[in-house]
Amino acid sequence: MAKPWITGYVDSLSVRPGETLQFMVSAEGVSAADVQLVRLIHGDEAPGGPGFVEREIAASMNGTVELSTQFTQAGSFVVVPDATGALLPKGSFTVHAFVWPTTPGKARQALVAQFDAVTRAGYALGINEAGCLSFWAGDGQEVHEVAGERPLMARMWYFVTASYDAERGTVELYQEAVANAYNSHLSPILPLDDGTRVAGPLALAPRSSGTDLLLGGFHAEAPGVPRCVVGLFNGKLDRPGIQGGALGLAELARLRSGATPSPAGTVAYWDTSAGYTEHGIGDRVVDVGPLGLHGQGYNRPVRAMTGWNWRGKDDCFRLAPEQYGGIYFNEDAIIDCRWQPTFRWTVPQDLKSGVYAARLRGDGVEDHITFFVRPTTATAKVAMLMPTASYLAYANERFVLGEVGVVEAITGHGLILHDDDYFLGKHPEFGASTYDHHLDGAGVCYTSYRRPIMGLRPRHRMAATGVPWQFAADMSIVWWLEQCGHDFDVITDEDLDREGVALLAPYKVVLNGTHSEYYSERMMDATDQYLARGGRVMYLGANGYYWVVGFRPDEPWCMEVRKLNSGSRAWQAAPGEYYLASTGEKSGIWRDRGRAPQKSMGVGFTSEGMDECMPYRRLPDSRDPRVAWVLEGVGEEFGANGLALGGAAGLELDRYDLMWGTPPDTWLLACSSGHSDNYPHVGEEVMFNIPGTGGTQDFQIRGDVTLFKCRAGGAVFATGSIAWGQALPWNNGDNDIARVTRNVLERFIQDGEVA
Amino acid sequence: MSSTTLPADRQLLAYARFTEELKAKLRPLITEDLIEEHRRKPLGQHSDVLMRLLNLFRRAPAYALYSRVPCREFQVIRLPVPEGSDPEPVDGTVYHDQNEALHAVFLRNLEDLMRAGDK
Numbered sequence: 025m026a027k028p029w030i031t032g033y034v035d036s037l038s039v040r041p042g043e044t045l046q047f048m049v050s051a052e053g054v055s056a057a058d059v060q061l062v063r064l065i066h067g068d069e070a071p072g073g074p075g076f077v078e079r080e081i082a083a084s085m086n087g088t089v090e091l092s093t094q095f096t097q098a099g100s101f102v103v104v105p106d107a108t109g110a111l112l113p114k115g116s117f118t119v120h121a122f123v124w125p126t127t128p129g130k131a132r133q134a135l136v137a138q139f140d141a142v143t144r145a146g147y148a149l150g151i152n153e154a155g156c157l158s159f160w161a162g163d164g165q166e167v168h169e170v171a172g173e174r175p176l177m178a179r180m181w182y183f184v185t186a187s188y189d190a191e192r193g194t195v196e197l198y199q200e201a202v203a204n205a206y207n208s209h210l211s212p213i214l215p216l217d218d219g220t221r222v223a224g225p226l227a228l229a230p231r232s233s234g235t236d237l238l239l240g241g242f243h244a245e246a247p248g249v250p251r252c253v254v255g256l257f258n259g260k261l262d263r264p265g266i267q268g269g270a271l272g273l274a275e276l277a278r279l280r281s282g283a284t285p286s287p288a289g290t291v292a293y294w295d296t297s298a299g300y301t302e303h304g305i306g307d308r309v310v311d312v313g314p315l316g317l318h319g320q321g322y323n324r325p326v327r328a329m330t331g332w333n334w335r336g337k338d339d340c341f342r343l344a345p346e347q348y349g350g351i352y353f354n355e356d357a358i359i360d361c362r363w364q365p366t367f368r369w370t371v372p373q374d375l376k377s378g379v380y381a382a383r384l385r386g387d388g389v390e391d392h393i394t395f396f397v398r399p400t401t402a403t404a405k406v407a408m409l410m411p412t413a414s415y416l417a418y419a420n421e422r423f424v425l426g427e428v429g430v431v432e433a434i435t436g437h438g439l440i441l442h443d444d445d446y447f448l449g450k451h452p453e454f455g456a457s458t459y460d461h462h463l464d465g466a467g468v469c470y471t472s473y474r475r476p477i478m479g480l481r482p483r484h485r486m487a488a489t490g491v492p493w494q495f496a497a498d499m500s501i502v503w504w505l506e507q508c509g510h511d512f513d514v515i516t517d518e519d520l521d522r523e524g525v526a527l528l529a530p531y532k533v534v535l536n537g538t539h540s541e542y543y544s545e546r547m548m549d550a551t552d553q554y555l556a557r558g559g560r561v562m563y564l565g566a567n568g569y570y571w572v573v574g575f576r577p578d579e580p581w582c583m584e585v586r587k588l589n590s591g592s593r594a595w596q597a598a599p600g601e602y603y604l605a606s607t608g609e610k611s612g613i614w615r616d617r618g619r620a621p622q623k624s625m626g627v628g629f630t631s632e633g634m635d636e637c638m639p640y641r642r643l644p645d646s647r648d649p650r651v652a653w654v655l656e657g658v659g660e661e662f663g664a665n666g667l668a669l670g671g672a673a674g675l676e677l678d679r680y681d682l683m684w685g686t687p688p689d690t691w692l693l694a695c696s697s698g699h700s701d702n703y704p705h706v707g708e709e710v711m712f713n714i715p716g717t718g719g720t721q722d723f724q725i726r727g728d729v730t731l732f733k734c735r736a737g738g739a740v741f742a743t744g745s746i747a748w749g750q751a752l753p754w755n756n757g758d759n760d761i762a763r764v765t766r767n768v769l770e771r772f773i774q775d776g777e778v779a
Numbered sequence: 780m781s782s783t784t785l786p787a788d789r790q791l792l793a794y795a796r797f798t799e800e801l802k803a804k805l806r807p808l809i810t811e812d813l814i815e816e817h818r819r820k821p822l823g824q825h826s827d828v829l830m831r832l833l834n835l836f837r838r839a840p841a842y843a844l845y846s847r848v849p850c851r852e853f854q855v856i857r858l859p860v861p862e863g864s865d866p867e868p869v870d871g872t873v874y875h876d877q878n879e880a881l882h883a884v885f886l887r888n889l890e891d892l893m894r895a896g897d898k
Contacts, residue, residue, distance in 0.1 A: 027865075069849050069850050070850050071850060422862075424843070424860065425859075425860055425861075425862050426859055426860070426861065426862055427859055428840055428858055428859055430838060432836075432837040432838075432840045433834065433837040433838045436822070436833075436837070437822060438821070438840075438843060438844060438881045438884055439840065439843035439844065439858070440843065440844045440845075440846050440853070440877075441843060441844065441845050441846070441856065441860065441866070442845075442846050442847075442849060443847070443866075445860075446860075446864070446865060446866060449860065449861075449862040449863050449864060450862075450863050452862060483849065485846075485849055487843075490877070635822040635823050636822050636823035636824070669822070699824075700823050700824035700825075701824060701830060702823075702824075719824070720824060
């Protein structure tokens with residue numbers, strides 16, 4: 025029997041008093057659990073710190089709940105409701121599509137399917153286990169198949185059809201490559217013998233499955249699950265359709281050329297290039313045929329992808345939507361587990377803003393389902409902005425499982441796996457992070473919190489670095505705030521993206537987390553507007569304000585990023601696929617859109633390494649009487665201790681640089697030095713690769729402590745290091761990093777200019 | 780090598796030859812002092828030779844650590860970790876010091892490197 029487990033998620037990460045949260049929980053080997061509301065104070069269990077700290081809170085959620093194992097439908101596909109069975113035409117018909125498969129031969133995959141494996145009814149155009157084009161159909165008793173003879177090649181565009189001739193009882197399959205110099209993996213100069221035209225008998229008359237038609241899968245059942253979708257397709261589909269009659273070669277050639285099918289014979293024609301707007305595209309797939317049977321994406325098939333006719337000149341769907349009919353499907357995509365709520369809870373009016381979790385315990389197993397409670401209206405001068413967008417980016421990173429890439433060479437630190445990593449390995453259905461690849465090798469561009477996320481557990485440590493990362497690391501800042509004597513509210517990136525500057529405006533000071541790396545344009549704008557109106561930001565991290573991300577307003581739990589041709593990136597979007605389907609914006613790093621982090625925060629990403637952290641040393645600006653208060657009480661060197669790799673400066677580092685927009689009057693108060701060669705200079709600043717760009721030979725490998733003033737009394741203090749936050753709890757908070765942080769906080773909450 | 784055994788990706792041949800030559804150059808540089816340097820400080824800046832050796836190990840890691848009790852218990856495991864598997868430490872040794880455990884990984888890498896050189 026499998027090791028017992030409990031896991032779950034909430035439907036909204038950020039809630040206010042009076043709002044109701046739904047907790048979706050699944051378990052195996054545990055039939056019931058005790059639920060306890062806890063306020064989370066600290067997570068990191070490293071020696072030298074306070075360890076894991078939580079405070080139990082009386083709440084109506086506390087009690088016992090019964091648990092069961094809940095099913096997760098992974099994989100992206102398109103659902104086309106077909107209540108009347110119209111998508112199985114009477115008599116002869118032809119199914120056609122453009123297809124760019126990525127895993128032909130891996131397993132049976134459906135392209136266009138009104139097929140149910142349970143009832144053995146319907147039909148499907150797909151790819152069989154041998155990687156060949158295939159048409160299979162069932163009459164409720166048997167399933168017969170006609171298959172091609174030449175396997176499709178991966179990452180090549182084909183036009184594929186199946187023509188069913190009811191009178192003759194035959195199926196003719198036709199596949200022909202439509203590769204041009206840009207759209208496929210290999211060049212059309214090659215003598216690839218991968219076209220085929222095969223006819224075979226179909227000794228049954230297909231009967232309607234009575235189900236929805238699916239693009240990218242077919243209906244089946246699984247153990248304990250009455251209905252599910254299998255036969256999931258990996259790759260891109262473009263403009264599939266169904267025509268009445270068994271089309272001949274001339275008609276097929278016309279479709280292959282990209283011509284719109286004649287309305288007279290069309291049963292359905294999903295124009296996957298239709299529906300684009302200046303602001304992106306949703307999940308609806310438009311049927312321009314007479315029945316208007318539009319499809320709806322499930323687990324977000326990826327839009328804004330190049331199609332079969334992409335010619336390489338226009339790099340965005342906004343310039344040439346007709347060349348962007350590609351919809352990318354992945355068998356392991358997950359946006360929403362869609363579990364049934366296990367319990368609901370309304371946040372009481374008197375619950376103080378903070379970081380909370382529902383703690384579930386049963387049969388010796390424990391889980392924390394984390395969420396953030398913001399106030400109805402601001403209750404403090406200080407806000408802690410939890411970088412939930414960045415939590416999403418790293419959600420369920422699993423790059424230490426299976427074939428390990430270059431991660432250890434990046435970190436310079438041996439990998440340390442924990443039970444969370446093995447749990448993820450047993451649950452591929454919980455999806456991956458934007459640092460991972462789908463099973464077919466495509467980068468993961470969507471991430472969502474409507475699924476269990478290991479990194480949202482307070483004790484979580486990242487295998488690649490051996491230290492807490494993102495949320496669990498930010499809890500060291502929360503711990504410090506909890507005991508610093510100043511009230512604070514907790515707010516999240518989700519709130520910032522939705523509400524803009526109005527969210528920040530009531531606060532005198534906003535603290536950001538250790539690694540606020542992922543920012544939407546609305547979040548960037550809100551931050552700038554807040555600063556220009558007198559707001560003050562304490563940026564207690566590094567490599568922040570870096571990636572351009574987008575959220576659809578109606579689904580704030582799901583974030584999109586495309587990793588482009590610069591920046592420290594786990595994958596790289598394919599040519600032409602650089603724009604966010606969620607918003608229409610160009611993704612990549614903000615620097616490449618004219619908004620280097622230095623312009624807003626004074627510092628920007630310069631290096632990363634996870635082998636050792638170092639202290640800072642003062643620079644002359646720290647003695648300037650106008651800002652001497654920042655480092656008051658600390659010596660020439662400070663930050664020589666911390667929970668993360670023994671110092672306050674490291675993991676990732678940010679640097680002052682006038683060339684990238686650091687404000688000219690910025691005080692460069694201190695910087696770290698002595699970093700190892702496992703800290704190389706970031707690629708986006710390297711025009712030519714030269715030897716010797718590591719910490720022992722390049723002065724740019726450092727974390728900078730800076731301060732500058734904005735309009736109307738605004739100011740930014742930056743620490744240039746991720747490890748700063750994890751240094752705060754060292755020695756129970758009695759340390760020089762905590763002293764500096766307090767110096768700044770107490771000056772920033774005062775009225776008047778900071779310097 | 781007969782043509783029928785050539786890999787589809789011929790670059791693997793270049794990789795194999797390069798890696799073997801690199802290992803052959805590194806083997807004679809391994810000394811007791813080098814091992815002691817790593818034992819004293821497994822993470823951070825090292826001497827040129829040790830950095831080169833670690834770069835080799837880190838680009839294609841063969842071992843990692845499993846920590847059943849975070850920060851307190853470490854055991855050496857083999858990589859890759861197949862998805863769906865349970866922790867399978869290479870032996871029963873439990874390290875209570877992370878640096879000691881990282882050094883144990885280093886020693887295993889060294890042993891593999893030297894053993895391959897004996898063939």
